[in-house]
Amino acid sequence: MTILVVGATGTLGRQIARRALDEGYRVRCLVRSSRKAAFLKEWGAELVLGDLCEPDTLPPALKGVTAVIDAATTRPTDSLSIKQVDWEGKVSLIQAAKAAGVDRYIFISILDAEQYPKVPLMEIKRCTELFLMESGLNYTILRPCGFMQGLIGQYAIPILEKQAVWVMGESSPIAYMDTQDIAKFAIQALKVPETVNRSFPVVGSRAWSAQEIIRLCQRLSGQDAKMTRMPTGLLRSVEKIARFFQWGWNLADRLAFSEVVASGRPLTASMDETYAVFGLDPNDTTTLEEYLQEYFGRIMKKLKELEYEREKAKKKAKKRSLFK
Incomplete structure (x- = not known):
């Protein structure tokens, strides 16, 4: 089976490509720059130059492909808008996949997209889900948050760097998940017929508020956090100003997402059915505590090693100076 991974250089896409390769699939990655995607080639993936916003580049990338895993989305630094990439680009990709006879299409969406019609990214994800459902492709929609x-x-x-941590007033608890675990669900969907033409939440074991995460980081690092609260009203004002200028539209769309994060409404869902259908064990999913503990453990060990090396260098320099 040949899988085309779209968005393979992103945080989630690279984990999907890595997982697919580790499980023995032939992996092709649609990339805009072979230089930035060189690590994927080193892993064993085939690189195909193309762009969602250039429909003519899609058919060659889809030739001989059995399944598409679509993890692409605009980044805050992109010059293209959310509408251009996440709607127009995805419509072109879905149409090209249908024309190419692709057997499966795995789409990474967002949890609760239908509840925020005024937030551009959420509404576009919802519309893309509907378009995919009506395309005639065998689809599976995964909804992380x-x-x-x-x-x-x-x-x-x-x-760690003793800098300010920015938080919004009414922080919505979010059920974060490790991208390696989301990738596991994406690849598993290809093996389980019961996932065809269905949508599933793919979220962590519990929802965490910003304050809870900060307290956990303080405990694991042994350092106090400097919290700075960002008024939601200020973000709304910046969003409105940005919409006056064409260069600010992408920024404004991103700022609109703050309405989701600051709504106070938890972003979480039951995973009981998801685990049962996919045949995966929830005990094998990384918890937030485990993830941050592993991160801070590595960082604190490295900091201690650096401190030891500095002290060793100081003693060596002092000893040399005594014999001059």
Whole structure:
């Protein structure tokens, strides 16, 4: 079976590609830059240059492909808008996959997208789900709500570097999941017929608020956090200003997502049916405590080693100075 992974250089996409390769699948990755995707080639994946926003590049990438795993999405730094990539690009990809006779299409969406029609990314994900359902393809939709990997830059590093940690007033608890575990579900969907033409939440064991995550990071690092609260009203004002300028539309769409994070409504769901259908053991899924404990354990060990080396260098320098 040949799998085309779209968004393979992203946080989740690379884990999907890695998992598929480890399980013996032939993996092809649609990439915009072979240089930035060189690590995928080193792992054993085939690279095909293409772009969701250039429909003519998609048919060659889909030739001979059995399944598509679509983990692509716009990044805050992209020059293209959410509408261009996450809607127009995905419509082109789904149509091309149908024309190419692709057997399975695994789509990574977002949990509770239908509950936020005024948030561009959520509404576009909902519309893409509907378009995929009506395409005639054999689909599986996975709905995560947050990646554990994103918490490192948001909380762990600022706390370690004694910098401010920004939090919003009414922080919504989120059931974060390790991208390696989400990748496990994406690949498992290809093996389980009962996942065809169905949608599943793919979330962590419990929802964590920003304050709970900060307290956990403080305990594991042994350092106090400097919290700075970001008023939701200020974000709304910046969003409105950004919409006045074309260059600010992508920023405004991203800021609109703060309505989800600051709603106070938990982003979580029961995983009982998901685990039962996929035939996976919940005990094999990484918890947030385990993930952050492993991260801080590695970092604190490295910091101690660096401190030891510095002290060793100081003593060596002092000894040399005594014999001059």
